[in-house]
Amino acid sequence: MNNVVLYTIPGCMKCHYVKKLLCIKNITFIEKNIFDNSAARSELMDIAGRITPPVLSVNGQIITEYDNL
Numbered sequence: 001m002n003n004v005v006l007y008t009i010p011g012c013m014k015c016h017y018v019k020k021l022l023c024i025k026n027i028t029f030i031e032k033n034i035f036d037n038s039a040a041r042s043e044l045m046d047i048a049g050r051i052t053p054p055v056l057s058v059n060g061q062i063i064t065e066y067d068n069l
Helices: 013-024 038-048
Strands: 006-007 030-033 055-058 061-063
Touching: 006 013, 006 038, 030 038, 038 055
Parallel strands: 006 030
Antiparallel strands: 006 055, 055 061
16 A cells, blocks of 8 residues: 655645546545645654745655656
């Protein structure tokens, strides 16, 4: 089972695209809004070294480049 986490902020078109892509591919994921959730923001900084969404974590592998999806 894949552990997929998507870090987002409201109004982010790239975040919206990634969510849509995951849904189309029937991939279950957890969305963490870093705008409203300081713990998620800190978690993202720890794992990715940045807080610019979208960031996707798949089984611990971090994908920060939108074009790599």
